[in-house]
Amino acid sequence: MEYYMHDIPSQDFLPIFVISAWVILFGMMYAGFFTLVKLRLVKKYFIVLAYLSWGALVACIYYLGELLRVEPYTQKVLIGAMVGYLVFPHIVYFLLEKVHNRFEHSEVTS
Amino acid sequence: MQGNNGQLYEGQKLALKYFTVAIVLFGAQLLFGLIAAIQFLYPGFLFNTLDFSIARIVHINALVVWLLYAMIGAVYWLLPDEAGREVVGVKLGNLAFYVLTAAVAVVVLVYLFIQVGPGNEMTTWLITEGREYIEAPRWADIGIVVVVLIFLYNVYATVMSGKKTGILAVLMADLIALAGLYLAGMFYTDNISVDQFWWWWVVHLWVEATWEVYVAAVGGYILIKTLNANRKVVEMWLWIEVAMMFGSGILGLGHHYFWIGTPEYWWEIGALFSALEPVPLVGLFVHVLYDWGKERGKGNTIKNVPAFAWLTVETFGNFLGAGVWGFMHTLPQINLYTHGTQWPAAHGHLAFFGAYVAIMIAAIYLGVQGKAGLKELKMTKAGWWAITLITVGVLLMTVSLTLSAYVQTMVERGMYGGTWEGYFVAQANQWFVQGLGWRLATGLMVIAGYVFLVYDLLTCTKKQPAEVYEASGAAAAA
Numbered sequence: 001m002e003y004y005m006h007d008i009p010s011q012d013f014l015p016i017f018v019i020s021a022w023v024i025l026f027g028m029m030y031a032g033f034f035t036l037v038k039l040r041l042v043k044k045y046f047i048v049l050a051y052l053s054w055g056a057l058v059a060c061i062y063y064l065g066e067l068l069r070v071e072p073y074t075q076k077v078l079i080g081a082m083v084g085y086l087v088f089p090h091i092v093y094f095l096l097e098k099v100h101n102r103f104e105h106s107e108v109t110s
Numbered sequence: 111m112q113g114n115n116g117q118l119y120e121g122q123k124l125a126l127k128y129f130t131v132a133i134v135l136f137g138a139q140l141l142f143g144l145i146a147a148i149q150f151l152y153p154g155f156l157f158n159t160l161d162f163s164i165a166r167i168v169h170i171n172a173l174v175v176w177l178l179y180a181m182i183g184a185v186y187w188l189l190p191d192e193a194g195r196e197v198v199g200v201k202l203g204n205l206a207f208y209v210l211t212a213a214v215a216v217v218v219l220v221y222l223f224i225q226v227g228p229g230n231e232m233t234t235w236l237i238t239e240g241r242e243y244i245e246a247p248r249w250a251d252i253g254i255v256v257v258v259l260i261f262l263y264n265v266y267a268t269v270m271s272g273k274k275t276g277i278l279a280v281l282m283a284d285l286i287a288l289a290g291l292y293l294a295g296m297f298y299t300d301n302i303s304v305d306q307f308w309w310w311w312v313v314h315l316w317v318e319a320t321w322e323v324y325v326a327a328v329g330g331y332i333l334i335k336t337l338n339a340n341r342k343v344v345e346m347w348l349w350i351e352v353a354m355m356f357g358s359g360i361l362g363l364g365h366h367y368f369w370i371g372t373p374e375y376w377w378e379i380g381a382l383f384s385a386l387e388p389v390p391l392v393g394l395f396v397h398v399l400y401d402w403g404k405e406r407g408k409g410n411t412i413k414n415v416p417a418f419a420w421l422t423v424e425t426f427g428n429f430l431g432a433g434v435w436g437f438m439h440t441l442p443q444i445n446l447y448t449h450g451t452q453w454p455a456a457h458g459h460l461a462f463f464g465a466y467v468a469i470m471i472a473a474i475y476l477g478v479q480g481k482a483g484l485k486e487l488k489m490t491k492a493g494w495w496a497i498t499l500i501t502v503g504v505l506l507m508t509v510s511l512t513l514s515a516y517v518q519t520m521v522e523r524g525m526y527g528g529t530w531e532g533y534f535v536a537q538a539n540q541w542f543v544q545g546l547g548w549r550l551a552t553g554l555m556v557i558a559g560y561v562f563l564v565y566d567l568l569t570c571t572k573k574q575p576a577e578v579y580e581a582s583g584a585a586a587a588a
Contacts, residue, residue: 005446010524017516024434031429035396039403068443074381078441081385088389092396095350096343100404103342 006069016067022060027085029053034089058082118480119190121197121268126481127207128183129474131214133564135176136467138218140557142169147550151543164225167238167245168218173462174243175214180470181324182261185281187477188331189265193272199264206260213253217246234298241309244295251296258289276345280327280352288320303371310366317465318387318432319359325428325469326351326394329421332472333398336418337405347397354390362387365440369449377442384440388433398425414479415489416497416570420472423501427464435460435508447523448515452545456511463504474567482571485582490573492566499559507552514545 008016033050036042061082065075118126146165148155156165190197197203220237227233234240235248246254262285269278295312299305330348333339364380398421412418435457439448448454479487518536526532536542 005443008443008447008524010520013520013524017520020438024438027434028430031392031395035399038396039399041403068441070441070443073378074441074443077382077385084386084389085392088392089396092393093400096347096397096400099343099346100340103340103346 008068012067016064019060019064019067023057023064026053026057026060030057030085031089034093038093054082054086057085119196120200121186121190121203121264122477122480124197124200124203124207125183125186126477127204128179128186129477131211132176132179132183132470133474133567135172135179135214137560137564139169139172139176140553140560142166142172144550144553144557145169147546147553150546151550160222161225164221168221170243171221171245172218177462177466177470180473181321181328183477184328184470184473185261185265185285187473187480188277188328189268190272192275192278192331193268195268195272197264198267198271199260202260203264206257209253210257213250217250220247221245231298239295239298241295241305241312243313244292244309248296251292255289255292255296258292262286262289275341276348277327277331280323280348284320284323284327284352288316288324291315291320306370307367307372310363314363314366315360317461318362319356321466322355322359322390322428322432323352325424325465326355328473329394329398329424329469332417332421332469332476333401335476336412336414336421337401338410338413339401339405343401351390351393351397354393358383358386358389365442365445368442368445381441385437387440388429388437391429391433395425395429398422411486413485414475414487416487416493416566417472417475417479419489419493419497420468420475423497424464424468424472427460427468427501427504429464431457431460431462431464431508435512447519451518451522452511452515452542453519456508456515459511460504460508463500468501471563475570478567478571483582483586484571484574484578485585486574486578487570488574488578490566490570492562492573493570496559496563496566499562500556501559503552503555503559507549507556510545510548510552512545514542514549517542517545 030050030053033042033046033053037044037047037050058079061078062075065078070078142165145156145160146162146169149162149165153162186197186203224237227237233247237247238245239247239251265282265285269282291312294308297308299308326348330344333344334341361379361383364376365384366380367376368380402418402422439445439453439457475487517539521539521542522528522532522536526535
């Protein structure tokens with residue numbers, strides 16, 4: 001694949017730093033709220049905050065890609081990673097639930 | 111946890127020796143890190159006595175060596191417990207321990223007092239190979255290989271003649287890869303690109319593949335020991351984690367091949383697989399918390415509170431330090447500006463601490479509990495101060511380094527185009543210097559936490575509430 005690196009104008013650095021920080025914060029908020037809801041440590045409706053955080057995360061990642069002037073391939077990788085990030089905790093939780101249900105009370109633990 | 115009549119297995123006694131040296135080397139790592147941090151701000155400090163390059167060598171090599179000590183120790187601790195029999199070849203294991211410790215002592219003395227060589231073949235053999243993190247001279251390399259072969263023999267021979275659990279199966283496969291990769295950093299090449307190409311096989315495929323799998327296995331064991339988590343659940347999940355870590359970690363190696371003269375297709379490979387690397391860490395994070403939530407409601411008490419607390423720090427720290435801080439500068443478009451700045455330093459500090467240091471301290475607490483023969487171990491005040499000061503200290507250190515990294519990236523790379531002049535202008539920038547000042551302050555905080563940690567490891571079994579001793583006494587009588 002032909003591939004070029006573009007220089008980033010110095011006036012774009014600050015927006016990149018700020019948006020990167022938001023990426024981290026929204027990413028943590030999604031994982032955090034999702035886990036808290038599944039552990040029943042907060043009310044169920046907080047899951048809405050988890051998905052809103054994920055939506056904001058995708059918007060930030062897309063905008064970050066634009067600021068970095070990434071080529072279409074990397075933009076696809078970034079959005080693909082975000083879809084993975086959305087689905088993954090669900091898969092983990094689903095697997096854990098299934099495994100627990102399968103083995104619960106089935107043997108004495110060590 | 112123990113052999114017959116509450117006695118420790120010989121293998122577990124050997125583990126305690128490894129843990130002791132590990133904690134001493136941890137102190138050495140922090141001390142030389144402190145010296146290097148002071149030299150960033152006051153370049154004249156110990157100039158021509160212990161230059162920055164030497165302080166840094168000892169800082170990062172002590173880190174790797176103490177973690178390896180703790181890792182070997184943790185395996186010797188869980189091996190007889192899991193396999194249900196004494197470690198085969200434990201005498202040989204003891205001999206290997208003393209040989210390794212003597213070799214490490216000699217290597218450190220050479221680093222401190224000889225420091226540099228003439229840069230010929232003799233230097234590689236006797237002083238240093240000059241490869242970051244694995245700087246041991248070749249004679250020590252060969253010694254390490256022999257010691258590790260003995261260790262592998264002990265693990266395999268013990269499992270083959272004992273019980274075979276899922277945790278041990280994962281560990282057996284992983285330790286072969288972990289040991290084998292070390293060989294990639296042992297031969298000499300006079301081409302820096304080729305040298306870096308192989309060197310990353312050791313460093314990356316250790317910390318982002320085989321060590322992570324090791325952590326998943328030992329973390330599973332700690333979950334079983336501290337929470338009474340269901341073994342089948344833990345082991346089933348372990349296989350999934352292993353597959354994901356290897357799946358993303360092996361080709362994630364690409365992010366080290368962006369700028370060292372390797373072909374450009376590594377940009378795409380590195381971008382894709384590096385972006386996937388945080389994924390299994392989210393899994394580890396959710397898994398540990400989920401198990402805790404599941405087991406909590408059953409009236410189970412946590413059998414070793416400090417170990418579980420450090421395991422929790424590990425899941426958060428691994429996700430943040432290795433996952434988030436790694437992802438921050440792993441895309442080639444970003445890495446073009448950030449590589450070689452304080453950015454990787456920020457990531458490295460939190461990733462090593464979060465992914466490895468925390469879980470090794472958890473394993474050491476299991477050893478402390480087992481040595482005292484206590485059924486339960488509660489958190490003491492000193493233990494609480496240790497975990498708080500060290501964890502908050504490293505987190506703040508990472509934030510400080512990240513702020514310095516922002517400035518350095520902006521000034522040195524963005525404004526000056528990565529020139530030599532840009533390097534010095536960025537180093538003198540007041541915000542950059544302030545960040546490093548905060549790093550020094552947080553370093554002192556971590557050292558204060560280390561003092562509490564050592565004190566707690568030595569005294570926590572004597573400072574437990576009365577019910578702990580009563581429960582342990584009743585268990586021993588039964």
